Amino acid sequence: xxxxxxxxxxxxxxxxxxxxxxxxxxxxxxxxxxxxxxxxxxxxxxxxxxxxxxxxxxxxxxxxxxxxxxxxxxxxxxxxxxxxxxxxxxxxxxxxxxxxxxxxxxxxxxxxxxxxxxxxxxxxxxxxxxxxxxxxxxxxxxxxxxxxxxxxxxxxxxxxxxxxxxxxxxxxxxxxxxxxxxxxxxxxxxxxxxxxxxxxxxxxxxxxxxxxxxxxxxxxxxxxxxxxxxxxxxxxxxxxxxxxxxxxxxxxxxxx
Numbered sequence: 001x002x003x004x005x006x007x008x009x010x011x012x013x014x015x016x017x018x019x020x021x022x023x024x025x026x027x028x029x030x031x032x033x034x035x036x037x038x039x040x041x042x043x044x045x046x047x048x049x050x051x052x053x054x055x056x057x058x059x060x061x062x063x064x065x066x067x068x069x070x071x072x073x074x075x076x077x078x079x080x081x082x083x084x085x086x087x088x089x090x091x092x093x094x095x096x097x098x099x100x101x102x103x104x105x106x107x108x109x110x111x112x113x114x115x116x117x118x119x120x121x122x123x124x125x126x127x128x129x130x131x132x133x134x135x136x137x138x139x140x141x142x143x144x145x146x147x148x149x150x151x152x153x154x155x156x157x158x159x160x161x162x163x164x165x166x167x168x169x170x171x172x173x174x175x176x177x178x179x180x181x182x183x184x185x186x187x188x189x190x191x192x193x194x195x196x197x198x199x200x201x202x203x204x205x206x207x208x209x210x211x212x213x214x215x216x217x218x219x220x221x222x223x224x225x226x227x228x229x230x231x232x233x234x235x236x237x238x239x240x241x242x243x244x245x246x247x248x249x250x251x252x253x254x255x256x
Contacts (some may be wrong), residue, residue, distance in 0.1 A: 006100030010108025018116045032067045032124050060131050066188025067125050067215035069208055072117045073183060076151035080115030080158025084171055102253045110155050117151035142218045149237040152212030156244035163251040186212045193225055210236040
């Protein structure tokens with residue numbers, strides 16, 4: 001019960017910090033909207049100009065699950081930045097000497113970051129009617145665990161880095177180096193079916209690839225846009241989440 005209480009308190013702290021930060025909530029909606037309606041519309045218009053099919057009626061719905069994946073990616077990864085903030089301000093030291101294990105601290109951080117990322121990804125669904133994508137209760141119930149699994153895996157990766165990096169500057173440099181390739185090589189903006197082999201190999205070790213692929217199938221219900229069967233996507237996400245969570249727990253337990 002002590003360990004479960006510790007997990008709950010760490011989770012609740014992150015949730016309260018999120019809902020009390022209104023600019024963060026607004027910004028989390030503005031960035032996907034810019035990508036979707038400005039970048040997406042521009043790229044769709046280019047496809048139409050060069051004979052790429054039915055323009056925005058085809059590309060924007062394809063891009064929409066990728067934008068949800070982008071939201072989950074950035075939110076869950078940057079949730080780990082609070083570890084560095086807490087270390088710099090001395091709060092992490094107080095957590096580490098509390099009567100709960102470090103494993104419970106990591107689990108609480110993963111659950112907190114995953115819950116926030118899942119919430120922000122769910123908020124993006126309000127744009128679906130503008131793209132003429134029908135959202136049903138059944139599809140939302142399927143999307144929520146997919147977003148949560150994807151966020152848990154990526155949040156664990158963030159904790160792995162935050163456990164070893166000591167300053168905000170180094171964390172930001174490394175995250176900028178990692179996040180954009182993860183986003184572009186996830187199939188969020190273009191299909192991965194006919195990409196070069198080296199790009200296909202990298203996409204197979206990218207957890208966001210499986211998250212975006214699963215969300216795209218659930219939202220569009222079109223097997224033609226699916227790279228892997230849904231059960232393969234789910235299995236890969238679960239396996240990667242277990243591996244990254246174990247790595248996060250191991251590295252967090254070894255830090256001073």
